[in-house]
Amino acid sequence: MKKIYTHENRFLVYNAKNLVEAEGIKVVLKNEYTGGGLGEIAVFDTWPELWVVREEDYEAACAVIATALSASEAPEWRCPQCGESNDASFEFCWRCNTPVLPDTL
Numbered sequence: 733m734k735k736i737y738t739h740e741n742r743f744l745v746y747n748a749k750n751l752v753e754a755e756g757i758k759v760v761l762k763n764e765y766t767g768g769g770l771g772e773i774a775v776f777d778t779w780p781e782l783w784v785v786r787e788e789d790y791e792a793a794c795a796v797i798a799t800a801l802s803a804s805e806a807p808e809w810r811c812p813q814c815g816e817s818n819d820a821s822f823e824f825c826w827r828c829n830t831p832v833l834p835d836t837l
Contacts, residue, residue: 733760736793737782745780751800752793758785759793 736759737748745761752759762781784793806820813830824831 733783733785734787734790735762735781735783736790737797738763738779740779742780745782748797748800749782752782752784752796755792755796757789757793757796759783760785 737745739745749759749761760783762783763778764780784790808817808819809832810817811825811828811830814825814828816825816827818825822832
């Protein structure tokens with residue numbers, strides 16, 4: 733087994749788990765309940781960790797997570813209709829429901 737992802741926010745770790753499992757890769761969560769040990773052990777040692785079961789799936793699992801992280805870092809886009817700023821993950825303007833156009837990115 734190899735660790736592929738860890739973060740202090742357990743929701744992000746669970747999201748990574750769901751994305752990797754959707755690709756048919758088996759993973760295991762570790763440190764899921766270690767938050768109670770905070771103060772007795774180092775902070776970073778209490779973060780939930782995502783581990784791939786089969787080492788041959790390591791590269792593919794890392795690629796899935798890297799793709800998800802790069803999409804979340806994409807720039808915002810400005811709506812051509814109302815001028816509102818929208819997160820890159822939005823396919824439609826949250827204010828006026830205009831779809832994103834490739835040239836607005």
